[in-house]
Amino acid sequence: MKEENLIELIQKYDSPGPRYTSYPAVPHWNGLPKKEKWLQALNRDFKDGIDLYIHIPFCQSLCRYCGCNRLIKRDRSWGREYVGYLKKEWEIYLRNIEENSHQTLKINSIHLGGGTPTFLDPIDLQQLLSLFEPFTSKSFKGAAEIDPRVTQREHINIFKDFNFTRFSLGVQDFDPEVQKACGRIQPFEMVEESVSLLRNAGAKEINFDLIYGLPLQTRDSIKRTIQLVKKLKPETIALYGYAHVPWVAPAQKLLEKYSIPKGFEKRTLYDYARVELDQMKYKEIGLDHFSLEQTSLWQAYSEGQLKRNFMGYTTQVSPVTLGLGVSSISQSPQFFVQNHKDLKKYYDALDRGQLPLFHGHTMSDQDLIISRMIQNLFCKGHTQVDTSPYEASFGRLVMEKLIMMNKDGLIEWKNKEMNLTKLGQIFLRNIAMIFDPNLQSNDQRFSRTV
Numbered sequence: 001m002k003e004e005n006l007i008e009l010i011q012k013y014d015s016p017g018p019r020y021t022s023y024p025a026v027p028h029w030n031g032l033p034k035k036e037k038w039l040q041a042l043n044r045d046f047k048d049g050i051d052l053y054i055h056i057p058f059c060q061s062l063c064r065y066c067g068c069n070r071l072i073k074r075d076r077s078w079g080r081e082y083v084g085y086l087k088k089e090w091e092i093y094l095r096n097i098e099e100n101s102h103q104t105l106k107i108n109s110i111h112l113g114g115g116t117p118t119f120l121d122p123i124d125l126q127q128l129l130s131l132f133e134p135f136t137s138k139s140f141k142g143a144a145e146i147d148p149r150v151t152q153r154e155h156i157n158i159f160k161d162f163n164f165t166r167f168s169l170g171v172q173d174f175d176p177e178v179q180k181a182c183g184r185i186q187p188f189e190m191v192e193e194s195v196s197l198l199r200n201a202g203a204k205e206i207n208f209d210l211i212y213g214l215p216l217q218t219r220d221s222i223k224r225t226i227q228l229v230k231k232l233k234p235e236t237i238a239l240y241g242y243a244h245v246p247w248v249a250p251a252q253k254l255l256e257k258y259s260i261p262k263g264f265e266k267r268t269l270y271d272y273a274r275v276e277l278d279q280m281k282y283k284e285i286g287l288d289h290f291s292l293e294q295t296s297l298w299q300a301y302s303e304g305q306l307k308r309n310f311m312g313y314t315t316q317v318s319p320v321t322l323g324l325g326v327s328s329i330s331q332s333p334q335f336f337v338q339n340h341k342d343l344k345k346y347y348d349a350l351d352r353g354q355l356p357l358f359h360g361h362t363m364s365d366q367d368l369i370i371s372r373m374i375q376n377l378f379c380k381g382h383t384q385v386d387t388s389p390y391e392a393s394f395g396r397l398v399m400e401k402l403i404m405m406n407k408d409g410l411i412e413w414k415n416k417e418m419n420l421t422k423l424g425q426i427f428l429r430n431i432a433m434i435f436d437p438n439l440q441s442n443d444q445r446f447s448r449t450v
């Protein structure tokens, strides 16, 4: 496609919109379900085992681009107290499940995310993982996010002891000037050392998180970053677009003194990286993800089993994901519930012996249909279009917009299914937004789609 045509399309479609790690997106949730209902659902849906997400919110220093839920602390004793509260939360769930079902709970997977999981002192990490070990299933998979700046050999040995084999390293960019602007100094050798320790400890799948669209990034600098990535050969790569939302993450204002790539220039950075990755035999998957063949991600994708949830793309198969820790989100087929985002409120609820929930959503039949279409688009690149959940006028609008996107070359129809084209991949979020009746135009709570 000619450059000017792509620029025109980016100008037409680039707008704020959800990343659809859930449908409905969190700002559109309809409120916390009664806690008894959530627990009943859990007791009904946990029989095939659950996936656990555990959020460790602490980081030792602030990366200026960060939009995550994190607390900057230098003192690791915060981690020790926090692990005590995770234990309380876990015990509330455990008591409830055991009392009501008299069945043994099985954990199919644990994902340790943050913040920075290895902010925890190794002893505290060990204490934490010991809580769950008696419940892990035979096919258990453990995954953790790794910050190479604070991860020690002791952490990695503990992960090995608990059969964790998947790791995601926050790399973002190897260019020293970009790192300096972002406040995250992390030389190549440091990442190389972490990868080597992880490989020696039996890591089966390593992911690198990279970001395009950071301040001072150029076409040449992102190429150099990818060339360094090549030396370490992670199995998968998540290449996220930088989301500049200083009204949500005020520290991002510090980046505004640099040039921040936007629109077409930002997209070009992605394309430069994509071409390099393609030459290195990485396959593009859904939104912003790349994988070598024979990884679990690639296998799930090629078998049509890939899912999308709050961790992004996942190969998890349990019907329930239980989120522990401040701000964590849990989900079952019928509900989403979220823990308090404020650490004090999270601790206070647990001190009262209550689940620390504050927000949630109950899925309607319409939500389930729309969610399935959006999941299909993100995870398979095609979907049947069902307008039955919509009022007649909105249903007509959906079809009109699809006709327009078809004319723009973003989608095509095959066997009564709507398929993303290569060009449509760039506008995946915009295409999904067509199906979302909750969206107001230009909703600034979301990052831009391109």
Ligand code: SF4
Binding pocket: 058, 059, 061, 062, 063, 066, 067, 068, 070, 114, 115, 116, 147, 170
């Ligand atoms: S380490 Fe991760 S979570 Fe912590 S501030 Fe940096 S980007 Fe954010």
